[in-house]
Amino acid sequence: MAALLRRLFKSRTTKLKTPAAAVNKQLQQAEAAKSAKEDRDARIAKQLEAVQGMPAQTKLAELAIGGLTAEVRSRAASDLRDEDLLHDVIRQAKGRDKGVFQIVRQTLQQLRDVQAAQNELEEKRQQLIQQAQDQARSEDNTLYEPRLDTLIKQWKSVEIDASNEQITEFLGATHQCRERIRQGQQQQLQKQQQDEKLDQRKQTLTLLDETLIQLKIDDTREPPTLTALDALLKTQLNRWLEASENTDVSAPEQSRYNTASAALRAYVEAHERLTQVQEQIAKLATNAVPGDGTIDDAELGVETAEQAKALLVILDWPTTFPRPEPIIVLQTLAKQRKKAEPVEQPDLPRQNSLSADLDRLLTELDSALENKQLKPAKQLLKNVQQISKKLDSRHQKPFFARTQLLQGQCNELSDWQGFATTPKQIALCEQMEHLAEQPIDPEAKATHIKELQEEWKNLGGSSDRLLWARFRQASDAAYEPCKAYFAAKSDLKHANLATRQLICQQLQEFVAQADWSNIDWKVTERIHQTARQEWKAAWPVEFRDNRPLQKKFDELLKQLDAKLNDERQRNEALKQAIVTSAEELISAEPLTDAMAQAKELQGHWQAIGITRHREDRKLWQAFRQACDAIFARREQENSRQKQAVMAADEQVTNILERADQALSASTNSDELNAIWTELAIYNPEALSTSTRDRYSDVRQRLHTAKQRQELIARLQQWTGCIQARGQAPIDRTDVPLEWTKFNQLDQPIDFQELAIRTEILADQPSPAADQRKRLEIQVQRLAQSIGAAEQSTSPLTDAEKLVALWCLAPASAAASKELEQRMVNALESLV
Known part of the structure; x- marks a missing residue:
């Protein structure tokens, strides 16, 4: 029953408190909702600003899932492009956010479409590269060039996103194809050129043969024009060289040309020499002719014959051609024995100067031959021959033997050097042929080819046309693989040049606009x-x-x-x-x-x-040092605070240990008050967390212990008053002043009711005989509590009122010892 009444009282009290508490709670909830809404609006605005600020992809992914509004999530999802993050977002959004799921799915599909298109282009590029490479290796020449043009047109449609390696591969393959086309065209052109050159050589040989035959049967008294013959020789030489260049000329054909051209050249040179000594021959003939105009062998002098013989040696007329009249005259004069009249020598100073020059050149020629310098020696010999032609017979004679000797030595040196350099040139040919077979880097191969060509050039070339043709053919074969490389490199250079032009154009537009x-x-x-x-x-x-x-x-x-x-x-x-x-x-x-x-x-x-990076680093280091110094002060302050906390903990811990001992020993209130006063000196915030928790616990225990001691003292005082009232009435001056202020002090007192009320407050049972009255009292108290505006502050205060009523009861009222004992027992149970 008592438990039932307590539940009733508790329920009633709760109902009475509900309206005010509900209002306060609703106000608090409204404030919290308003604050939450403001915070949410701020967060939404911040998220929208973040989405518009083009954040990183990871941030967009976070906003697409954790955005506070659908707009934030949709915008973030729309700007998301990273495929891995898209898969992660669509996995999280599935079943949670349909809008984000649809946007991400469409983006992924677009990425797949783009990737598929790129893959298709990449596959097409690879196919075109492979087709170009296959065509470069193919031996099928049917419609070769149109097929290549088709490949190039197809490549232009997919070239824009091709890598440099792919461009290089395709260009290399197409260049090989172009090279094959060019080689085919060159081969056809070469065949035509070979045929034309063969025809030109035949015409040259025919013309030379006909000219020689005509010279041999022409009337010697009217020689042909030397200018025409010289022009004929030069034109036919050029014609022969052009017709024999880069082609194989048979040995009989070359020998036939050499013989014909040498015979014709000998004829021309002999006529040139004859022209130079025409005046001398005329003078010799004049001096040898008597007054009557006939030549008398007996009257001709020996000196004239000597001079005629010298001239015949100088002229060295070719025996295969008819002798002209001046040669016949000289031969006639050379047979005479009689000393002729001396011939007057014209322009003697010039002849002497030429003789001095000739002597100097012969000396230099001798030195060059001794030093084995073939090329300078050939040039000097040529100069010697030119000056010798300008000298008359008398000035030529002293140098004749010396000239012949040095010419022979020059020929021997030429033969010797040709013999010495031929093995080296053969070795160079072999090196070049070996190089042509080596699959090495085109740059290195081209450099090595150039080095071998320089070595060949330093050897002075070769008079052997077959050996030179072999070296040149090997050089062409070695350089053949380099052509495609350098052609592709050239195209790459043009592509890079175009790229740089575009960079300049874009940069210029940016700077200007x-x-x-x-x-x-x-x-x-x-x-x-x-x-x-x-x-x-x-x-x-x-x-x-x-x-x-x-x-x-x-x-x-x-x-x-x-x-x-x-x-x-x-x-x-x-x-x-x-x-x-x-x-x-x-x-x-x-x-x-x-x-x-x-x-x-x-x-x-x-x-x-x-x-600037360097300046920024310097400034950052200075700024960082300043900030470190500022926050280092905080560390120092924290260190000082930590030491102060440790010192306070140590002092408080000693007091707390004394408090634990005092509480466990049930010390009197004076000592507990002293400890309480000592602890009150310290601020709990100045202690460590563990010490502060222990400090709060001990303070609570001290407070409880003090309250208990005060309660015990008050109950002892109350029980003493009750017991004293049982012996005699109590004077109002001997009790607390507040006891006299209770309203019912002058009313009749029912000691039984007071005992029952005290037992109700102490939650102690009443005797069975008083149960009915106890129930009535409880119902009465319930009714009073329902209509009362206030309630008693605590059971102890209500108990004090009951004790005051008991002790200050009128002297005429008396309580039995049983009721007195029940009252004391109920009060003691309040402890």
Whole structure:
């Protein structure tokens, strides 16, 4: 029953408290909802701003899943492009956010379509490269060139995104194809040229043979024009050289030409020599003719005959041709014995000067032959022969034998050097042929070919046309693989040149059209870096073509650098100001404000734009040192606080240990009050967490112990009063003043009711005989509590009222010992 009444009282009390508590709770909930809404709106605005600020892909993925509104999630999902993040988002959005799921699925499909198109283009590029390579190796020449043109047209449609390696492969293959076409055309052209050259050589041989036959049967008294013969020799020589160049001439054919041209040249040279001594022959003939105009052998002198013989030696008329009249005259004069009259020598100083020059040249020729210098020796011998032709017979005679000797030595040296260099030239041919078979890098092969050609040139060439043809053929074969490489390299250079032209054009447009007063400097700096990187990647290029383009690119970069450097210097000045401010905060007080301002400066630092890397590092180090110094003060302060906490913990711990001992020993209240006073001196916030928790626990225990002792003292006082009232009435002056203020002090007292009420407060059972009355009292108290505006503060206060009523009851009222004992027992149970 008592438990039932307690539940009834508790339920009633709760119902009475509900309206006010509900109002307070609703107000709190409204404030919390308003704050939550404001916080949510701020977070939504921040998320929208983040989406519009083009954040990183990872941030977009987070917003696409965790965005507070559908708009935020949709925008973030629309800007997401990373495939891995898209898969992650669609997996999380499935079944949770249909809008994001649809957007991400469409984006993934678009990426798949783009990738499929790229794969298709890539496959087509590879197929075209393979087809070009197959055609380069194919031996089928049917419609070869049209097929190549078709491949090139198809390649142009897929070339835009091709890599440099793919472009190089395709260009290399197409160049091989073009080379095959060119080789076929060259072979056909060479065949035509060979046929034409053969016909030209036949015509040359025929013309030379006919000319020689005509010379041998012509009337010697009217010789042919030497100018015409010389022109004929030169034209036919050029004709023969052109007709025999880069072609194989048979030995009989070459021998026939050499014989005919040598015979004709000997005839022309003999006539030239005859022309030079015509005056001498005429003088000899005049001196040898008597007054009557007839030649008398007996009257001719020996000197004239000697001179005629010398002239015949100099003239060296070819025996295969008819003798002209001057030769016949000289031969006639050479047979005479009689000494002729001396012939007058014209232009003697010039003859002497030429003789001196000839002597000097012969000396130099002798020295060159001794030093085995064939090429200078040949040139000197040629000069000697030219001067000898200009001398008369008397001045020629002293040098004749010497000239013949040195000419023979020159011929021997030529034969000897040819014998010495031929094995070396054969070795060079073999090296070149071996090089042609080696699959080495084209650049290295071309360099090696050039080195072998230089060695051949340093050997002085070769008079053996077959050996020279062998070396040249080996050189062409060795260089053949290099042609495609250098052709592809040339095309690559042109492509790179076009790329650099485009870079210059785009850079020029950017510099000219940019709004420098309102521009994203980080993007501008990235454009600058990208332009340099792409320019460097577009290599190699032809130096001559690139030179003006490089100058233009450097000028554009210089203009862009000037703009960037101005902005960097402005930003560096801002950062320098931040460094100065941070250094001033090192000693600023209070420390918390200094640290807050330092954090603000860090935020300002991050907001500043581009700077030069080296200068930024210097400024950052200075700024970092200043910030470290500021926050180092916090560490020092924390260290001091930590030491203070440790000292306080040590002092408080000693007091707490005394308190534990006092509480466990049930010490009197005076000692507990003293310990309580000692603990009150210390601020709990100045203690460590563990000590603060222990401090709070001990303080609570001390408070409880003090309350218990006070309660025990009060109950002892009350029981003493009750027991004293049982012996005699109590004077009102001997009780607390507040007891006299209760309303019912002058009313009749029912000691039984007081005992029952006290037992109800103490939750103690009443005797069975009083159960009915106890129930009535409980119902009465319930009714009073329902209509009362206030309730008693505590059971102890209600008990004190009952004790006051008991003790200050009228003297005429008396309580039995049983009721008195029940009252005392109920009060003691309150402890």
